[in-house]
Structure formats: C-alpha cells, structure tokens
Amino acid sequence: GGTGAGAPAAADSEEKHRLLIEHALSAIAVHEIVLDAAGAPVDYIFLSGNPAFTALTGLQTADVLGRRVTEVLPGIENSRLIDTYGRVALSGEPVSFEYYLPQLERHYSISAYRLSERRFATVFNDISRQKESEARLRSSEENFRTFFETIGDMIFIGDLGGKILFANHAVTRKLGYTADDLTRMHLLDAHPRSVQAEAQVIYSDLLKGGQSVCSLPLAHKNGTN
Numbered sequence: 001g002g003t004g005a006g007a008p009a010a011a012d013s014e015e016k017h018r019l020l021i022e023h024a025l026s027a028i029a030v031h032e033i034v035l036d037a038a039g040a041p042v043d044y045i046f047l048s049g050n051p052a053f054t055a056l057t058g059l060q061t062a063d064v065l066g067r068r069v070t071e072v073l074p075g076i077e078n079s080r081l082i083d084t085y086g087r088v089a090l091s092g093e094p095v096s097f098e099y100y101l102p103q104l105e106r107h108y109s110i111s112a113y114r115l116s117e118r119r120f121a122t123v124f125n126d127i128s129r130q131k132e133s134e135a136r137l138r139s140s141e142e143n144f145r146t147f148f149e150t151i152g153d154m155i156f157i158g159d160l161g162g163k164i165l166f167a168n169h170a171v172t173r174k175l176g177y178t179a180d181d182l183t184r185m186h187l188l189d190a191h192p193r194s195v196q197a198e199a200q201v202i203y204s205d206l207l208k209g210g211q212s213v214c215s216l217p218l219a220h221k222n223g224t225n
Contacts, residue, residue: 027053033089041086073103107131176221
C-alpha cells in the first residue's frame with residue numbers, strides 16, 4: 001500500500017525548493033555555457049532567474065531568457081566572467097568572488113556552482129553601497145593621513161597604557177627620534193624627567209575623560225628641551 005508515497009514527497013520537496021528560490025533575497029540564475037569549436041567557453045545563455053535577479057540587476061527575466069549574455073550585456077566578452085563561469089561549468093569547481101559589472105554599474109558578490117554538464121547557477125548580491133562606503137572611508141583615512149603627516153604641530157597617538165603607537169613627521173623632525181624609537185617609548189618619555197610626574201597626572205586625567213591640556217615641554221632625543 002506504500003508504493004506511491006515517494007511521488008507526493010518528491011513533489012512537496014520540489015515545491016519547497018521552488019518557493020525558496022522565488023523568495024530568496026539573493027539573485028539566483030541558471031545558465032548554460034556556450035563553447036567554441038575548440039571547446040573553449042565563449043558565451044553563456046540565460047535559462048532562468050528568480051525575482052531577486054530582476055531586482056538586483058534591473059534586467060527583466062522575461063527579456064533575457066534564452067538569450068546570450070553577449071547580446072544582453074555587450075562588451076562582457078572582454079571581461080573574465082565567461083572564462084570563470086566556463087571553468088565552473090566544465091570542471092565542477094565552485095567559485096566565489098567580487099566583481100564590478102560596468103554594464104550595470106554595480107558591484108556584486110558572486111558564487112557560481114555547476115549543476116550539470118555545461119550548466120551552472122550563479123547566486124549573487126549587490127554590494128555597491130558597501131563598496132561606496134569603503135571608498136569613502138578610504139578617502140577619509142587618506143585625507144586624515146595627509147593632514148596627520150603634513151601638519152606642523154607635533155601629534156602623538158598612544159594606547160590606554162600610554163605606549164606610543166604613532167607619531168607624525170613633525171615629531172621625528174623636531175625631536176630627533178626615529179619612528180622605531182617612538183614605538184618603543186611611553187608618552188612620558190617624550191618629556192624631560194623634571195616634568196614627567198606632572199605629565200602623568202595630566203594623562204591620567206585625560207584617560208578618565210578630563211579636559212586637561214598638556215602644555216609641558218618635550219625632550220629632544222639628544223636631551224635638550
């Protein structure tokens with residue numbers, strides 16, 4: 001009496017799989033690699049795409065199904081994507097990477113997997129905003145680094161224990177220490193011994209959130225103030 005139990009279970013599993021793909025936040029698409037006469041990958045064809053595929057690419061699934069990517073995205077033949085996907089489809093070795101697609105002006109994180117002979121799936125997300133944020137952060141850091149290194153005032157950066165982590169060029173130029181010297185020093189070492197006790201009180205207050213300003217003299221490496 002249990003001979004037909006497998007079919008409903010398989011159908012239920014396929015329906016869950018379909019719903020998972022349809023509602024996935026990541027874009028999921030299936031493609032077939034196109035090979036030239038020598039067996040080298042030269043193109044690929046769109047076979048399916050979930051709703052997120054349209055949302056993350058701006059391409060309507062109905063408009064691209066059955067078409068070659070070189071038709072849909074002219075110029076892509078000059079990129080490394082076709083070769084990369086070809087290796088996945090032919091070798092079965094999955095890959096994950098980040099890629100900027102100029103035709104869509106978007107950055108993607110992409111994973112590609114072989115499904116069957118010459119067929120592969122791509123799962124990807126749009127990371128353009130993340131990349132823009134990273135670029136702004138790099139620019140901000142570069143601007144700060146330029147300010148830090150070119151300002152004429154001496155700047156020390158230390159940890160909570162008072163160990164010197166960084167110092168700008170003004171410090172090495174005016175006090176004669178090398179960068180290596182400074183990374184082996186405590187902030188107090190930059191002051192003459194006669195004022196180090198006072199400096200300790202000021203730094204301790206600063207670590208507690210105080211508003212102290214240290215205007216004590218600094219000591220040159222040769223011992224002069």
